[in-house]
Every structure is written in structure tokens, then in C-alpha cells.
Amino acid sequence: MITEVNDFEIVAPILKEYFHGYIVNNDPFEKVAIYNHNGIMGIISYSIMYERAEINYIITLPHFRHKGIGSKLLEYALKDISNKKCKSISLEVETENEEAINLYLKYGFKREIIRPHYYAGKDAYLMTKEIEVK
Ligand SMILES: CC(C)(COP(=O)(O)OP(=O)(O)OC[C@H]1O[C@@H](n2cnc3c(N)ncnc32)[C@H](O)[C@@H]1OP(=O)(O)O)[C@@H](O)C(=O)NCCC(=O)NCCS
Numbered sequence: 001m002i003t004e005v006n007d008f009e010i011v012a013p014i015l016k017e018y019f020h021g022y023i024v025n026n027d028p029f030e031k032v033a034i035y036n037h038n039g040i041m042g043i044i045s046y047s048i049m050y051e052r053a054e055i056n057y058i059i060t061l062p063h064f065r066h067k068g069i070g071s072k073l074l075e076y077a078l079k080d081i082s083n084k085k086c087k088s089i090s091l092e093v094e095t096e097n098e099e100a101i102n103l104y105l106k107y108g109f110k111r112e113i114i115r116p117h118y119y120a121g122k123d124a125y126l127m128t129k130e131i132e133v134k
């Protein structure tokens with residue numbers, strides 16, 4: 001089950017382990033949703049800023065990967081973002097993070113440019129997706 005959480009401290013220990021540089025609750029637009037089944041199995045964070053949105057991070061805990069949880073979390077965020085009438089979504093992902101890049105490509109994101117040294121000396125792709133507003 002996917003639920004939105006308001007208390008970001010719930011995800012802080014997981015973030016600390018997987019994205020130790022990420023600052024919790026620094027973004028007033030940020031939304032965090034967890035995939036929960038007897039405990040947290042995955043998390044997605046995204047920010048909706050008027051006509052545009054950003055995916056901040058998505059994590060499936062290692063034991064639960066390749067079971068569709070990352071896809072379900074991304075679908076959840078994309079639906080919310082689309083409902084809020086956003087026109088575009090962007091994200092940064094390390095150029096060597098094949099799993100995540102494939103996940104984003106699967107959902108229609110395109111690699112735009114490389115941002116050199118984006119993550120402590122490691123390059124990142126800026127990936128974007130346009131949304132057709134009905
Ligand atoms: C990226 C991540 C969230 C994917 O989560 P997941 O729950 O395993 O994803 P899913 O099972 O829904 O797989 C979705 C797609 O991701 C891609 N993918 C997942 N694992 C992959 C692997 N080992 N190799 C290549 N592509 C992979 C595939 O495109 C897959 O689609 P498919 O099953 O139709 O081939 C997970 O690997 C993760 O938490 N990584 C560490 C954190 C991270 O780097 N996050 C992204 C940066 S913010």
C-alpha cells in the first residue's frame with residue numbers, strides 16, 4: 001500500500017543510509033510517499049511547484065528490488081503530478097545508475113544533458129518528461 005507521510009522523520013534513517021547528503025524537510029513543496037507492507041519497502045519524494053515538478057529521490061530497499069515497487073511508487077507520483085496539471089517533470093540521476101535510468105526511461109523520461117560533477121564529483125543526467133495537459 002502506498003501512503004503519503006507528513007512526518008519526514010519516518011524516512012530519515014533510510015535516507016541517511018542511501019542518500020546521506022539529502023537534507024530532510026528543506027523543501028516546502030516536497031511530498032513523500034512510502035510503499036508499506038509490514039514496514040517500509042520503498043520511498044518516493046517529489047516536489048510539485050506550480051506548473052513543474054521534480055522527482056527528488058526514489059528508493060526500494062535492497063531486499064525488495066525488481067518486484068515492481070519502484071514502478072508503483074513512480075506511477076503514484078506521476079498520477080499526482082498529472083492531476084495537479086503540471087506541464088513538465090525533471091530529475092537528476094547519476095550517469096552510472098543503470099537501474100534508475102531504465103526505470104525513468106520506462107516511464108517516458110528523456111536524457112537531456114549531463115550535469116558534470118553533480119553528485120560529489122560524479123556526473124548526472126538531467127532527465128525530463130513533458131505532460132500533456134488535458
Ligand atoms: C531504481 C530503483 C528505485 C528501482 O526500484 P525497483 O523496485 O527495483 O524497480 P522495479 O522492480 O519497479 O523495476 C522497474 C524498472 O527499473 C529498471 N530496473 C530495475 N532493476 C534493474 C536492473 N538491475 N538493471 C537494469 N534495469 C533495472 C527496469 O527498467 C525495470 O523495468 P522492467 O522490470 O520492466 O525491466 C532501485 O534500484 C533503487 O532503490 N536503487 C537505489 C536508489 C537509487 O539509486 N534511486 C534512484 C536515484 S534517486
